[in-house]
Amino acid sequence: MTLIKSISGIRGTIGGKPNENLTPIDTVKFAAAYGTWLKEYSNSDSLKVVVGRDARLSGEMIQNLVVSTLVGLGIDVIDLDLSTTPTVEIAVPLEKAHGGIILTASHNPKQWNALKLLNEKGEFLDAAQGAIILELAEKEDFHFSEVDDLGTITRNNAYIDIHIDEVLKLPLVNADTIKKAGFKVVVDGVNSTGGIAIPKLLETLGVEVIKLYCDPTGHFPHNPEPLKEHLGDICELVVKEKADFGIVVDPDVDRLAFICNDGEMFGEEYTLVACADYVLGKTKGNTVSNLSSSRALRDITIKHNGIYEAAAVGEVNVVKKMKATNAIIGGEGNGGIIYPSSHYGRDSLVGTALFLMLMAEKGGSVRELRDSYPSYFMSKKKIQLTPALDVDRILVSISESYKDNEVSTIDGVKIDFEESWVHLRKSNTEPIIRIYTEAKTQAEADSLAEKIISEIKVIAGI
Known part of the structure; x- marks a missing residue:
């Protein structure tokens, strides 16, 4: 406990x-x-x-x-x-x-x-x-x-209804455009309040909704973190129902993940990429995500002639950096969308509406949209903390070992290589060290993560 x-x-x-x-x-x-x-x-x-x-x-x-x-x-x-x-x-x-x-x-x-x-x-x-x-x-x-x-x-x-009204007031959200697209969407609300809010929003926008685990009983039907290994049921149902895509949120509805029409994950890292692609295509500006988020957002931002910057992990840090750089959209690679035209907080309702607008205007399938973005693969590992682990000493040692590369120490240690990166940090919410890596293939990302974990074990003597 x-x-x-x-x-x-x-x-x-x-x-x-x-x-x-x-x-x-x-x-x-x-x-x-x-x-x-x-x-x-x-x-x-x-x-x-x-x-x-x-x-x-x-x-x-x-x-x-x-x-x-x-x-x-x-x-x-x-x-x-x-x-x-x-x-x-x-x-x-x-x-x-x-x-x-x-x-x-x-x-x-x-x-x-x-x-x-x-x-x-x-x-x-x-x-x-x-x-x-x-x-x-x-x-x-x-x-x-x-x-x-x-x-x-x-x-x-009444505030979920008020929230939906606020989303519909956003200049880049056009309810008629979405209604005309005739989308069919499966929603996994993990038996929490997303099962109330997301279907209500979609129905207001004229979207046909197939509900999965949308009864807010608090009995989570699977691990509530919206990761691929927890989402087999919705992936199967999207294909069975011939839906355009699926939507998954966490229990408090600030993380948003999509399922492609073929039942494969869109990738929670790409939720922000897609929403930013739509917003930047309409409004020129800058973006921010945290150090543990995909390079894909940087690539899309540059494509739209904007400037991308990275913040320390944590919503408050991302918001601070967004305000400092006048970013017009930002967030975190865990599916958190922050759109200041609405408010400075991660919002799955706003993210859903922006994604629907992107799909309605682009046409084609969600699979085709995902395939159009830069392809990166991430590995997310963790090491359980024990009293014997001197985390600060470990981070300093790793930083020294890679000092000839681009190293950031604003939040743990992030090392940027030419075609990959690794980020090590203490979790704010769990007693663990997180090791995130990203590369051009999954094998390369996994290999880099295992290499760093091995080096940590040598430093720690475990």
């Missing part, structure tokens, strides 16, 4: 002992720390916070604890109940709220849950703000309100 505290929030497994797992006590303590920080940071006498959750089994319990804690601090709560991460992000500024909390452990299995924290813009907190909240939680220096000053709860379950 695990409890991970970081600047981006608190994440852990349900049950067990306080301070070792995400128990009710830890939930209340962290929610109180956020509320206390918000009262100091906002300098306002009347505070409002938006709260929403995915459909995982512990969600209602965690939601009740968080909402009650905020009310106890004198903070008014807009409770969206079942929602998505991007929906909460959109709701915060629309409600003129001072912040937001999303209750989700993203792609982690059902025993996990988490509190993700937003500022008044509906964006994730930065490192300095997150550090203050961690310190407040440690000190437990909270001051709760007296009975006449308790906060209020307003329940609003």
